[in-house]
Amino acid sequence: xxxxxxxxxxxxxxxxxxxxxxxLALVGNMLPLGRTPWMPDFLALVLVFWSVHQPxxxxxGVAFFFGLCMDVHQAALLGQHALAYTALSxxxxxxxxRLLWFSVPSQALQVLPLFAAAxxxxxxxxxxxxxxxxxxxxxxxxxxxxxxxxxxxxxxxAPQRRAPDPDENRPL
Numbered sequence: 623x624x625x626x627x628x629x630x631x632x633x634x635x636x637x638x639x640x641x642x643x644x645x646l647a648l649v650g651n652m653l654p655l656g657r658t659p660w661m662p663d664f665l666a667l668v669l670v671f672w673s674v675h676q677p678x679x680x681x682x683g684v685a686f687f688f689g690l691c692m693d694v695h696q697a698a699l700l701g702q703h704a705l706a707y708t709a710l711s712x713x714x715x716x717x718x719x720r721l722l723w724f725s726v727p728s729q730a731l732q733v734l735p736l737f738a739a740a741x742x743x744x745x746x747x748x749x750x751x752x753x754x755x756x757x758x759x760x761x762x763x764x765x766x767x768x769x770x771x772x773x774x775x776x777x778x779x780a781p782q783r784r785a786p787d788p789d790e791n792r793p794l
């Protein structure tokens with residue numbers, strides 16, 4: 623892959639770290655903080671990150687599995703989160719090559735429609751199942767998730783960064 627000028631060469635991602643971060647995000651979503659409509663979905667955020675950076679390891683099947691886990695935990699209509707996370711992962715994998723060419727703040731703007739679409743899918747399924755409209759504060763959740771994108775990018779890429787010690791024999 624051709625890299626942008628000035629982009630740092632990263633070490634391979636550790637699969638244990640990938641799965642640990644996904645499980646930590648799942649636990650973060652399961653904390654009893656009171657489910658408010660504007661609360662960001664940490665699992666969706668981490669799923670999109672790994673779908674963009676490691677699409678062969680974290681794909682649609684992983685997103686479906688974690689979506690079912692969230693459905694069971696929240697006692698939601700079975701498949702509500704699974705469909706939203708699957709669509710989210712599919713679209714993240716679709717744009718992952720283009721997305722990596724942007725800077726991290728620009729990436730946050732690029733993933734905002736993905737998060738908005740995932741929340742719209744969840745809300746549509748909830749309302750088709752007879753649920754009530756959660757109100758307009760639900761529009762804050764995708765915005766908060768895209769604002770958290772740079773923080774998550776720095777935190778999850780930190781273990782892959784090389785120490786900057788180039789010399790004349792090792793220019794990378």
